[in-house]
Amino acid sequence: MASNSIKGFTLLESIVVLFLFMTLIFIATQIYFNLMNSAILAQSYQLSLDNFRFGAEKIWNEIKNGSNFVISSNSLEFNNRRCQNLKIYPTSSPSSNLIFEIDGKSNLIFDNELVEFVSFNIYYDNPIGNPIDSYYKMANKIFLINYKVNLKTKITKVPLDVWQAVAPSNSVLINNPCQ
Amino acid sequence: MNKAFTLTELVISFVILLLSVIILVGLSFNYLSILNSIKLRYFALNVAQAGIEYALALRNQQIEKGLSPWAGVSYKGTYCLNFNTSNRRIEVMSSSNPCPAEFPGYRRLITYNDFIDPNNTNLYNSQAIRVSSEVYFERDKIKLDVVLTRWHPTQ
Numbered sequence: 001m002a003s004n005s006i007k008g009f010t011l012l013e014s015i016v017v018l019f020l021f022m023t024l025i026f027i028a029t030q031i032y033f034n035l036m037n038s039a040i041l042a043q044s045y046q047l048s049l050d051n052f053r054f055g056a057e058k059i060w061n062e063i064k065n066g067s068n069f070v071i072s073s074n075s076l077e078f079n080n081r082r083c084q085n086l087k088i089y090p091t092s093s094p095s096s097n098l099i100f101e102i103d104g105k106s107n108l109i110f111d112n113e114l115v116e117f118v119s120f121n122i123y124y125d126n127p128i129g130n131p132i133d134s135y136y137k138m139a140n141k142i143f144l145i146n147y148k149v150n151l152k153t154k155i156t157k158v159p160l161d162v163w164q165a166v167a168p169s170n171s172v173l174i175n176n177p178c179q
Numbered sequence: 180m181n182k183a184f185t186l187t188e189l190v191i192s193f194v195i196l197l198l199s200v201i202i203l204v205g206l207s208f209n210y211l212s213i214l215n216s217i218k219l220r221y222f223a224l225n226v227a228q229a230g231i232e233y234a235l236a237l238r239n240q241q242i243e244k245g246l247s248p249w250a251g252v253s254y255k256g257t258y259c260l261n262f263n264t265s266n267r268r269i270e271v272m273s274s275s276n277p278c279p280a281e282f283p284g285y286r287r288l289i290t291y292n293d294f295i296d297p298n299n300t301n302l303y304n305s306q307a308i309r310v311s312s313e314v315y316f317e318r319d320k321i322k323l324d325v326v327l328t329r330w331h332p333t334q
């Protein structure tokens with residue numbers, strides 16, 4: 001009688017429990033990895049987007065306060081608020097990026113680790129004035145800038161196609177602000 | 180002596196298990212939806228700002244041509260403003276519905292009002308205009324306002 005009261009698990013019970021346990025561990029691991037990947041993606045995406053925004057806003061601010069614009073489809077040269085010569089143009093070496101050059105000193109706009117630069121295009125209006133007219137007649141009133149970049153996250157690259165419009169403040173002045 | 184689980188015990192344990200799984204999955208999706216929301220709002224802000232910039236540029240262009248600063252938008256109401264990259268002009272169209280903007284899926288509507296007398300419908304000689312740029316995207320909306328005056332160094 002005493003031996004009958006000792007109860008254990010049958011082999012089938014043990015296998016079923018082990019199988020359920022393994023399945024749960026597998027699901028939990030997948031969820032954990034998904035969660036970690038999402039967190040990493042979110043963090044690096046935020047960093048990349050911030051880096052892009054910082055660069056794009058820098059360009060926006062300089063154009064807003066700039067004057068004497070000389071434009072081609074993908075580069076821009078003008079005077080900034082201190083009447084320094086400023087050039088913005090793409091480069092392909094050592095890697096694709098935008099160059100921000102003030103009085104011959106050049107800096108990269110985007111961090112290569114965070115943002116992969118693809119293209120930069122500028123669209124602008126056609127002022128009616130001639131160079132001999134007052135500044136406000138020959139100054140560009142609007143620029144539309146198109147950036148194509150890839151935001152680098154640790155897991156994937158996220159393409160970004162951003163349009164920015166800017167109306168320079170100095171385009172209403174009678175005289176050239178940097179004369 | 181043989182003991183087994185009751186149905187209630189089983190159901191409760193499964194519900195607890197399921198809840199924990201749902202919470203974890205929800206957390207991971209939450210991260211991604213926040214990301215998407217940041218991107219959508221950043222684009223929307225750019226579209227709204229572009230509307231304000233077009234309004235500013237349009238005022239400056241009309242002055243450049245020797246016209247009233249509000250020529251083309253001289254009646255209180257809503258308009259669509261866009262920059263045509265082919266003919267390089269700011270295009271103005273009176274509209275009560277928002278029009279497609281630079282980013283696919285975003286629509287913008289610009290409202291012109293007299294800032295000093297909001298009941299004034301003819302803005303041609305107004306001294307100051309409130310310009311609102313409203314952007315509609317997904318099921319959301321953002322709005323930026325600016326007050327433009329007639330002030331210009333040439334006037």
